[in-house]
Amino acid sequence: MHRIIIIGGGFGGLCAAQSMKKLPVQIALIDRRNFHLFQPLLYQVATGWLSPANIASTLRAVLRYQKNVRVLLAEVTDIDAQQHKVIFAGGELGYDTLIVATGSSHHYFGHDEWAQFAPGLKTIEDATEMRRRIFCAFEAAERETDAAKIRAWLTFTIVGGGPTGVELAGALADIANKTLTHDFRSIDPAAARILLIEASDRILSAYPEELSSKAESFLNDLGISVQTHTTVTELRAGVVAVRRGDTPEIIPCQTVLWAAGVRASHLGTALATRGVATLDRSGRVIVQEDFSIADHPEIFVIGDLASYTPRGGKPLPGIAPVAQQAGRYVAQVIGSRLTGKSLRQFRYRDRGSMAIVGRATAIADLGSVHLAGFIAWLAWLFVHLVQLVEFENRVLVLVQWGWFYFRRSRAARLITGDRFKL
């Protein structure tokens, strides 16, 4: 039986596995986590709205009835493309066809020491750590008596004006302005200062300019200070140093959230080191038209780790729909090789993109149609709700969204992990 290994159970890898349901193959899906994570909603965990389990689906549960898939919980450390083997701690496994879909993580532009001051948002643990810092900041402010220190605790800097940064900023404003009203006795949570820092000339730069500027004005209405042309030059405990144009500024600030850089998974580097793959400037693996690597038709790379440029087009962005469509296509490529049937070329179908900007506001770029405001928010809700893998999670998320909408409640704002470590 043809042996397929898929590394990574994210949008790309899971979709590839599910699309091969009827193929006479033997699939091993390897992931270091036991769940598929619905990353677009991770910021809602970080801001105490949803619980981790609401956006995570156990890979085994999702694939339990697909008998040609075996799930393996392991962290892959290397790929031996000559011997057709995948190496992980405590074992190795051979393949006939390999699909690498290990995605990306955040990075700090060469300043790894910033990680301790500014957590990123890629994993469940990142999200609960962000949640801990956000809600601890208000607690610390409530206990503090020095006005300048209170101000630093109530200042939140979000680095990066992409969708994640914008969503975090909007959620933070809602926490400060609505969720925490009546909760404190010494401080006024609504006095919190929220800064959204973006290096380029506008936030949400992947969207049309018109939507960017609408999003910025929505954020301004929420009291968020959007600072474009601004880069972080230093982070240390309690201080953010930025440069706005040519003007340096020091911001006393205890809570920094990182939503800026993205670095491709280390398996791309592992493949490049072995001379198997070529990387682009961002460390992503350059793939061919069918997502395989040059000279290695048996190795496919999909999702955020892949650098795919359609003929005569722009490189595809690192978003879930691209990964899912690539996963489905690679499954078809494998199927067509097994049956000898021919296959149409891959063509990315862009169904548009959306970002949340505040409580009941969003922007949506649906190609010819641009939406902004409440209607875009409804569209966002619908699209994200139906995409959750498990029906149980859909119901739970719907209940919590409803509660949130009508009561501004954020029931999942637990400070866990390091307890009260300020």
Add this chain to the structure above:
Amino acid sequence: MHRIIIIGGGFGGLCAAQSMKKLPVQIALIDRRNFHLFQPLLYQVATGWLSPANIASTLRAVLRYQKNVRVLLAEVTDIDAQQHKVIFAGGELGYDTLIVATGSSHHYFGHDEWAQFAPGLKTIEDATEMRRRIFCAFEAAERETDAAKIRAWLTFTIVGGGPTGVELAGALADIANKTLTHDFRSIDPAAARILLIEASDRILSAYPEELSSKAESFLNDLGISVQTHTTVTELRAGVVAVRRGDTPEIIPCQTVLWAAGVRASHLGTALATRGVATLDRSGRVIVQEDFSIADHPEIFVIGDLASYTPRGGKPLPGIAPVAQQAGRYVAQVIGSRLTGKSLRQFRYRDRGSMAIVGRATAIADLGSVHLAGFIAWLAWLFVHLVQLVEFENRVLVLVQWGWFYFRRSRAARLITGDRFKL
């Protein structure tokens, strides 16, 4: 204004605070966590059924509209009864009346080194750690090829046959027999061996004998091996050593869950060291008829930390209803002191107790009425559901219980924290 400090936002402390809503006092509720935890359902978090946030309610949210309460997130380290001050890291606070309600934690009968091999179940972090170990054990068994090692990974030992131990055993049996069916390709989860170890002559010894033996036969029906008269003599990695009567036995077992000893909070010891309080054999503070300490009418101790023996009666057990009734009574004592009104004596109203034994089975001791089986389970569900503090949590828990009942699903079985650390 009369200044009251309550240490601990558990059942006792929260109830005391809420019962003083209308008193002209100034209350500070100090807790090291930012939430009230509904501990009776903690085992459902440990077994992947509910999410932590479902059984935790932010103290600030619960008390937001009670303007005479101020919540302070801090870990109290000492109490200065002479100066009427509570000391915590980074500060101190004076009181006119103090209510200590810091509860208990698990302990290992002088074998603190066992903690690493056998997590207990008192905090959210304990529960997610237990969850990690339980689901990691099945993952490790799936990866293993050696039959003896697989057997050790599929052996689960629960130490302590009280309600928590019985509930954990029943939930584990359900995970092995139902939840994980179809999930694995190499192992049969239903082959898991579950041992429930109890030192005394029967499990659930606080219940009538008839219900104990019914519970034991329910557990046997689920395939659980109940071993009474059995004590743990040693725990080390992969091995549990027990003594059954006079017979020692070595059990190869990778997962041990601790549901045995309970130790009173360290603040009791702090009070005793200062000569303020007298402790009983379990380290609990001996209190008078009105829950105050002898010679210190301004200090009350309630909940699991208190050792209260009604006149001519047995000591009250360390359960939520006792703590809640004590909290309510102490609030009345304080109110009567302020107004000079007299107060009836405290009388514990025992409304009965219940324990879950498996999926849809429970036992209930309602005094004159003893229930066992499905009807007791329905009663258990109802009682626990209405006691959840927040309505949103009630809805979420109800949805998840329904799903669980009909589909045996356990959506919250994430392996988080130390990732895949076996």
